[in-house]
Amino acid sequence: MTQHALDAIHALDAPDAPVTRDVQYGTAVASVYDSLIAPALPAEATVVRLRPHVTGARVLEIGVGTGRVALPVAAIAAQVVGLDNSRPMLEALRAKTVPGNVSLVRADFREPLPVTGPFDAAYSTMGSLACVADRDELTAALAHVRAVLAPGATLSLEYYATGTYRPLVAQHTVTLPTPHHGGTTTFTITLDDADVLTMGTRIDADGEPPVEFSERVLLIERDEVETCLRRAGFTVEHVYAAQSPQPYDWYTARAAR
Ligand SMILES: C[S@@+](CC[C@H](N)C(=O)[O-])C[C@H]1O[C@@H](n2cnc3c(N)ncnc32)[C@H](O)[C@@H]1O
The missing domain is CATH 3.40.50.150 (Vaccinia Virus protein VP39)
Known part of the structure; x- marks a missing residue:
């Protein structure tokens, strides 16, 4: 170069x-x-x-x-x-x-x-x-x-x-233990008519304020x-x-x- x-x-x-x-x-x-x-x-x-x-x-x-x-x-x-x-x-x-x-x-x-x-x-x-x-x-x-x-x-x-995310849309809200950490992570998943998936994430850890963010992707x-x-x-x-x-x-x- x-x-x-x-x-x-x-x-x-x-x-x-x-x-x-x-x-x-x-x-x-x-x-x-x-x-x-x-x-x-x-x-x-x-x-x-x-x-x-x-x-x-x-x-x-x-x-x-x-x-x-x-x-x-x-x-x-x-x-x-x-x-x-x-x-x-x-x-x-x-x-x-x-x-x-x-x-x-x-x-x-x-x-x-x-x-x-x-x-x-x-x-x-x-x-x-x-x-x-x-x-x-x-x-x-x-x-x-x-x-x-x-x-x-x-x-x-x-x-x-789509095979992984469409079932999550049907569930709408999923709460899982946060990997390698205490506390939980909650996903809230929606899909609109334009095929845009919105996935809100809320991470709750003991004694700490929750961390929240959201992603929008074309599914x-x-x-x-x-x-x-x-x-x-x-x-x-x-x-x-x-x-x-x-x-x-x-x-x-x-x-x-
Ligand atoms: C899920 S993260 C993946 C980061 C990294 N590739 C990895 O595998 O860990 C998605 C990344 O895409 C970036 N991104 C989203 N929209 C973008 C855009 N319009 N232009 C450039 N970067 C974008 C985000 O800022 C974020 O850092």
């Missing part, structure tokens, strides 16, 4: 890039993400799946969050650019020891991505790209990713599995996700369907040549 390209990436590693649209992940979710949410889905299995695509590669993560996956990926990739629109999530990541081959960009994937391609591979885990209002917005976001990929580069995508069937991928300029190579209660299907797609 040229020095010019490296300079361009590091210039983007700034906390105050303008983000003008709504941001879903605020301080409440960022405050508990690493202690209460990330442990439920250890990164190791994800990295095993990503390894063939990211080893030695220049890689883009869309919705990098607190770096649950980006940090272990950085150990095997040449370079990782992590993009996210949430300042609190990126601040939590920046507070860690971030390796020199990781750059962070605060930006919204619903807009063209302010990163310098081409990347050899991209990935998006835990359904980050599902944070869209409808199928057209998902297709546009995927096209923004496609635009910075080299022809033939792979996109690995974890997307919400669509696998064939519809594949259609959005194709419309955005990808060829779908594999779909690994989640076995309930696994939360996400896994798609491997390739940027059309």
Whole structure:
């Protein structure tokens, strides 16, 4: 990579890039993400799946969050650019020891991505790209990713599995022991006519004030996700369907040549 390209990436590693649209992940979710949410889905299995695509590669993560996956990926990739629109999530990541081959960009994937391609591979885990209002917005976001990929580069995508989430909608409210902690986590799940799933989370731990936050994601069937991928300029190579209660299907797609 040229020095010019490296300079361009590091210039983007700034906390105050303008983000003008709504941001879903605020301080409440960022405050508990690493202690209460990330442990439920250890990164190791994800990295095993990503390894063939990211080893030695220049890689883009869309919705990098607190770096649950980006940090272990950085150990095997040449370079990782992590993009996210949430300042609190990126601040939590920046507070860690971030390796020199990781750059962070605060930006919204619903807009063209302010990163310098081409990347050899991209990935998006835990359904980050599902944070869209409808199928057209998902297709546009995927096209923004496609635009910075080299022809033939792979996109690995974890997307919400309808087989797991539709039964939760039917239950509406689910209370579970919080994994690895005392107390409980209560999910309140609704699905509207536009297929937007709203999942409210309330974490109650002994002697502490409750932590509450809410996520909205587009819940669509696998064939519809594949259609959005194709419309955005990808060829779908594999779909690994989640076995309930696994939360996400896994798609491997390739940027059309
Ligand atoms: C469930 S977290 C996943 C974080 C990380 N990929 C992981 O696996 O732990 C979803 C992430 O997507 C980010 N996100 C949601 N909507 C976004 C958008 N429009 N643009 C950029 N990032 C977005 C959130 O801020 C959050 O950090």
